[in-house]
Amino acid sequence: MGIFYFIAFLSVLFALLVITAKNPVHSVLYLILTFFTITIHYILLNAQFLAIVNFIVYMGAIMVLFLFVLMLLNLNVDSEPVKSNIVKFAAVIGGCCLLATLFGALKLSASSKPVLLADPGLGLVKSLGKVLFNQFLLPFEISSILLLSAMVGAVLLAKKEPKAA
Amino acid sequence: MESFFNAVKTVPLNHYILLSSVLFCIGVTGVLLRRNAIVIFMSVELMLNAVNLLLTVFSVYRGDASGQVFVFFIMALAAAEVAVGLAIIVMIYRNTSSIDVNVLNRLKW
Numbered sequence: 001m002g003i004f005y006f007i008a009f010l011s012v013l014f015a016l017l018v019i020t021a022k023n024p025v026h027s028v029l030y031l032i033l034t035f036f037t038i039t040i041h042y043i044l045l046n047a048q049f050l051a052i053v054n055f056i057v058y059m060g061a062i063m064v065l066f067l068f069v070l071m072l073l074n075l076n077v078d079s080e081p082v083k084s085n086i087v088k089f090a091a092v093i094g095g096c097c098l099l100a101t102l103f104g105a106l107k108l109s110a111s112s113k114p115v116l117l118a119d120p121g122l123g124l125v126k127s128l129g130k131v132l133f134n135q136f137l138l139p140f141e142i143s144s145i146l147l148l149s150a151m152v153g154a155v156l157l158a159k160k161e162p163k164a165a
Numbered sequence: 166m167e168s169f170f171n172a173v174k175t176v177p178l179n180h181y182i183l184l185s186s187v188l189f190c191i192g193v194t195g196v197l198l199r200r201n202a203i204v205i206f207m208s209v210e211l212m213l214n215a216v217n218l219l220l221t222v223f224s225v226y227r228g229d230a231s232g233q234v235f236v237f238f239i240m241a242l243a244a245a246e247v248a249v250g251l252a253i254i255v256m257i258y259r260n261t262s263s264i265d266v267n268v269l270n271r272l273k274w
Contacts, residue, residue: 095194
């Protein structure tokens with residue numbers, strides 16, 4: 001009970017630090033910490049497969065890609081031009097309005113049933129693999145084509161074009 | 166191990182939804198607040214993760230594994246999106262020497 005609220009507080013704190021940090025490298029590092037707290041949430045829900053995949057794919061691969069691009073473009077200095085205070089104020093107000101809307105629309109202040117872990121083996125690789133390769137076989141194969149096309153697109157985009165004489 | 170999961174069993178569903186909503190709104194605020202294209206992109210990733218967490222919670226709540234399979238698909242999609250998006254950002258930087266989104270407000274040249 002207490003550990004959930006502690007980790008949730010840490011998630012929100014690090015997420016706030018992501019969008020307020022001046023230096024983009026600090027933003028990336030805080031985002032890695034946020035993803036780590038989300039991984040802990042997965043472990044608390046006993047979704048072991050997702051915890052490991054989140055850890056490896058998100059924190060390992062995607063964040064390193066962000067950091068690599070930041071260093072590649074020499075953007076690891078806090079030289080970002082700041083928006084005017086009015087725009088900042090409007091952005092924060094807009095975010096708070098969205099949160100208030102969600103809070104009201106979903107009736108989040110009402111009491112609800114606790115999240116019970118009915119089947120302890122639900123998030124394990126065995127049960128997820130059975131669902132993935134029986135019910136979701138076609139989407140799984142199509143997602144491989146998606147990854148291939150994304151790779152080809154990224155290579156084509158990042159390739160230097162030969163100068164047209 | 167079992168007592169460890171019993172500690173989580175008393176968290177109401179609404180608190181999980183509230184946490185995901187807060188993370189999602191922080192992501193939206195980040196997109197509106199920053200001018201650095203990479204930080205905006207990272208805020209989008211934050212929103213995706215908030216939705217992933219909520220899908221997992223619903224999956225556990227209903228006892229249905231399909232939600233977690235969808236999270237797996239979203240992660241595959243996010244990986245593809247990041248590869249293409251960062252390639253586009255690198256190309257934009259190569260052409261305009263800046264990734265300030267205010268400079269990219271007109272789609273010409």
